[in-house]
Amino acid sequence: MLDVPDWPGHRAGQHVDVRLTAEDGYQSERSYSIASAPEESRLALTVERLKDGEVSPYLTDELRSGDQLELRGPIGGYFVWEVALGGPLLLVAGGSGIVPLMAMLRHRNAAFGPDQMERRSVPARLLYSSRRWDEVIYRDELASLGKMDASLEIRHTLTRDQPEGWTGFQRRIDREMLEEVAWPPSERPQVFVCGPTSLVESVATALVELGHDAALVKTERFGPTG
């Protein structure tokens, strides 16, 4: 969580560049997705720690409350969604690809407040693929968002291990799963897909094969950024 005194505001789905500077002036930069809603006063980044990374281990292990960070952004004007763009909204995430999509769900929640009627005008569905249950990012927050919001459906798939009694999906996202979870193409859902390349590639291809308009399918591919 960052306090950014002159933050110009952002739209859900955008990212920032983070720059670290060593004492001798050596610098290293990476991009990270913004996890917080535009309505929140502080900026939240969710950083996946890469074992061999240069920047992510610093951010997750070393950075402490009170430290300063150099940011540039917000960046990106395509992979963005705001309530005014309407719905239905279909989000498909793999692993840490949930982060920019979480900003969209948090934005949708903050913008509508408690009014269920308004929410119903922009229904949302999230299909989220993780390897195992304890790797699901924002697990509790997603559960409580889903519970309080009748027009938000959250479906998980766990591709590697499933807890006992698991009733969700347990395979990689495929065409049949998308057909089951997504609105039909005639509803013209706005689709955002974010995750590792293989997931994004197969999900976007399957959606187009199912008849979704390619122009409504926006993708962001997460390569590891150490």
Added chain:
Amino acid sequence: MTPVSRGFRGRRQSTATAERLPPGQYETRDFPVLSAGPTPRTPLSAWDFLLRGADGLVARWTWDEFNALPHQTITTDIHCVTKWSKFGTVWEGISVDTLLSEAAAKGVTPSPFALAKSDGGYTTNLPLADVTGGKAMVAFIYDGAPLAPEHGGPARLLVPHLYFWKSAKWVRELRLMENDERGFWESLGYHNYGDPWREQRYAGDE
């Protein structure tokens, strides 16, 4: 004032690597994939390439005609605006110089600006001077094999001295223009020219 990041040492590259990296970039050995939408799949039987002059005259090649043009191979470093750079990539394709001289026979004359147009609707703009003089090709072979669809196959523009979003994937047309016209990312906050050595990432960078 740039704040020092307490306790940050960073991973220093060798001098040779550091000198090869534009500012703010890091070296990757992978070939990351970035695109804004689904990967288009145009069968080669339906594929063609157009070079369209500012006055509307068009030179057109089918896939077979295009492949029959003299090939060139280049080995080059590439730099993505998302900060990765990849060294020593090997590409084979048709130089834009070749396309222009072939097109001249059909009456297509040069203009100062070009807009690359791709399957899926992607566009990117470049000064003509940046795609001529041996600086750019339409590439269809990467590392000795046909270019994979997720990397822009069947063919992509390759303009390695600019950030890699200028190297339009799935390119089908180069339109010559009297006036500059912003492409897809250039209209969405990215720099109009995109020189990695001057770190021209975003609109407003010098």
